[in-house]
Amino acid sequence: MKVVSNQIAHDLFDWCLDGEAFFYRARFKEVAYLVSIEGEVLDSFALDCHAIAGRANRIALSLESPLSTTHSRIGILDLNNGELTEVVELRACLEASL
16 A cells, blocks of 8 residues: 555545546645545546546536535546536435425
């Protein structure tokens, strides 16, 4: 096992890029980072998000919703091009099912 960072402020992370990097949101900041397993910051994203799952070059995220001010929006971030695709607003789905 290898330490890739001495900071304890990493929050809500997941592995991606086939285990070659991890994605995390910096605690108390609205920025997320893509970091190699050697600890090198590969990219940063202006996102207030929580990583849910990483697969290959994509990360599933929960994002803050302007409707509820909770992380109830789900989106997919493509790490190759930085494109964020909105998938669903969980609160709207719950209300529609009631």
